[in-house]
Amino acid sequence: MLRIAAAVLILLGLVVVGWQLRRPQAPAPTPTTAAAPAPAAPTGPAxxxxxxxxxxxxxxxxxxxxxxxxxxxxxxxxxxxxxxxxxxxxxxxxxxxxxxxxxxxxxxxxxxxxxxxxxxxxxxxAEVSVPANGGQVLTVLSGPNGSQVLSGQGPAAGALALGAVDYDTKGHAIFAGTAPAGATVSLHLGNTLLGTAKADESGHWHIAAPTPAAPGMLVVTGETASGSILPPVTQPFAPEALAQAFANGQVIIVPGDNLWLIARHIYGNGLMYTLIYTANSSQIHDPNLIFPGQTFVLPKPKG
The missing domain is CATH 2.60.40.10 (Immunoglobulins)
Structure with a gap:
């Protein structure tokens, strides 16, 4: 964030004594009126x-x-x-x-x-998947700050964790996760700082950064509002994995993946996770429970 400091000019009046009578009086400066600040642009209702x-x-x-x-x-x-x-x-x-x-x-x-x-x-x-077998409901909130897993998968609010990685149309990766409310969170990829954020009152944070070109290990560190250091969390990151996965016809699950996010990245619509679930039903007993290392077929949608 750029901080622009405004310089304040203080005009000092000079008091001159002992003017010679023959010295002409300097004309008083014409007073100037400072331009009124432009009115702030009105903001409409949210x-x-x-x-x-x-x-x-x-x-x-x-x-x-x-x-x-x-x-x-x-x-x-x-x-x-x-x-x-x-x-x-x-x-x-x-x-x-x-x-x-x-x-x-x-x-x-x-x-x-x-x-x-x-x-x-x-x-x-809010994308909600209610399973037929009475299993845990998957709820994902999607918006300008990326996707946030509310239930079914992902970390619990209050724990320092990286919950999801999403992408916008401007080449940014949006990292979302959890931490104690008010905690300051820093996210590194290897030795490179991607950004910092403060967890909101519900215990969630997000950081947007240019999508890294190379894979690496993400490291999430945090400090609570009272100054306590939180144990760091690490997670592998492979930006090209899903881009290549569709061409290869399969995806290998890594920590942090869930079917909804994979479908959103691959098909452009998280609700199409059912395509992946149906094609891999022999491996997936509960769409809310997938595990790192599993390999799933990625069917091409009809039409």
Missing amino acids: APSFDVVRVDQQGNTVIAGRAAPGAAITILDNGKPLGTVTADHQGAFVFLPASPLAVGSHDITLSAVLPNGPTLTSTQS
Whole structure:
């Protein structure tokens, strides 16, 4: 971050005594009026966002988030309205669907109609997979800051860990993970610092950096808000693995992988993880449980 320091000029008045009568009086300087600062660009109300997406093994769901105060929030499931709730005077909302989510995949999104009429759409989406066998539900929150595994896989909030690596359209890798709330987290690839971040109050952090060109070992270090040093966490990183995997027709699972993220990288849509699951059902007994070292076939989608 560049910090621009402004220099402050202090004008010192000179008091001159003993002027000679024949010396002409210097004209007083014409006063100048400082230009008024440009008004700050108005910022509009924020688009609706998720705070909590919690789904149990029976599909019972709690969705909470934030929007403009008084906005009417519509929750959509695979593009169809699941229900509507109004944000309170602080912009918070909580929604409990009348019925449990059905077995299968759900793409949960938000839109908000503001009190003065405009409609805003969330930049986030929550992908939920409810398994048929009563197994653990996989919930992944996706947005501008990458993908965050909320349940089913990934580390628990409060533990120093790297949970997911995602990619944007500008050549950046977005590393997301967990740590104690308020902890300062640093991420290195070998001896190269990729970035630092502070864990938010929910115990999550993210760091965006140019996608490294070469594989290596990621090292996550952290220091709590009280100054305690957290044990470092390491994880292998191979940026070209998924790019080459589709051409090779298979992928080798490494720590941090899950079917949803692989499908998003390979097919452009996390919900297409079912293609990988179906093609490798003899190896995958639970789509939420895959293990480093497993090799999965990557089928090409029809059409």
